[in-house]
Amino acid sequence: MKAVFLSLCLTALISCKNTESQKETPMTETQNTEHTSFYIGTYTDGDSQGIYKASLEADGTFTKPVLAAEVANPSFLAFNDAKDILLSVTEREQGKIGTFKVAGDTLTPINEQNSGGANPCFVTINEANYVLVANYTGGNVGLLKLNEQDGSLSELLDVEQHEGQGTTDRQEGPHAHSAWFLPDGSGIVSADLGTNQLWFSKINTQTNKLEPAEPQKLDLPEGAGPRHLVFHPSNGFIYVLNELDNTVAQIGKENERYSVKTVTSILPEDFDAFSKAADIHISKDGKFIYASNRGHDSIAILEVTEDGSLTLIANEPTKGKDPRNFQLTPDEKFVIVANQNSNNLVSYTRDPESGLMTYASEITAPTPVCILFE
DSSP states (O other), rough: HHHHHHHHHHHHHHHHHHHHHHSSOOOOOOOOOOOEEEEEEESSSOOOOOOEEEEEEEEEEEEEEOOOEESSOOOOEOTTTSSSSSEEEEEESSOOEEEEEETTTEEEEEEEEEEESSSEEEEEEOTTTTEEEEETTTTEEEEEEEEETTBBBOOOEEEOOOOOOOOGGGGOOOOOOEEEOTTTTTEEEEEETTTTTTEEEEETTTEEEEEEEEEEEEOOSOOOOOEEEEEOSSSOOOOEEEEETTTEEEEEEETTTEEEEEEEEEEOOOOOOOOEEEEEEEEETEEEEEEEEEETTEEEEEEEESSOEEEEEEEEESSSOEEEEEEEESSSEEEEEGGGGTEEEEOOOOOOTTTEEEEEEEEOOOOSSEHHHH
């Protein structure tokens, strides 16, 4: 009996020790509960009420999107450098740009100003808190400034009005689609789908006005329709996504002048139906560029070669209709795609070596058109 009692005690001690060891063991990858939060810009002509917030879990699944702020047509979003102020366009005939204080899962409105033109579709901000807004129908770029103390926007400081037209039905006049601060701090470049050009300018910080650079404009191939762009982290090239002809143009600079180096299709060779491009992103290592096709409904995956030119290596189906905006997660392990006209978000795992994407999960979301990670 004594032997049995000692045996039971020993078993109990071992059991307790094992339990303590399990508590001290770090969580495995499958047990990891970390998630990545993001905001969703939408169009509110259907079920959407404004800006939503959701999270991507460690396994690639989504939490249900919840309403963070009621806003009309918040089709593009941006953060200030501290990520405590969110900026949103109101894409309507009377264009507006508003700011919100980030407070947990909600956004508290701060103020709203005129964007300088009709149907603003893009907003960005730099470290000096200058704000650029691209007004699509207005065909211009508005300049404002964020008050760092209270997060409010100044009144409109200046407007760069574009002029000209291209050769297609969508290019009857200027349609500014995006505006970007050059990485070296030397100025601004905006993509105008209507004039079929890149426009270059600078901010005069003494007068808070936009001034044309020299040269001011770069023509893209006829009928291209420049929409968005990315800057390579090391090779100095700009890669411009052209909406109308579904291509990416490699832009180089020599002797202070820009020129088109190469143009690469983002559609398979055997595809001849209608499609239009929407968004473009580049991996942090500069090895891969991704671009969305609406019509073909895919994410094109392109490899950056040694000379900076691109090679299309795959088109991953988006499992939804009209992929508008998409984003790589901050750690670049996943890609989230916003399918505007099938009302869903789709996640993919991303292989950093091959650049390829593999379907992970999806969830319903009302008319999603922009993804912004915290």
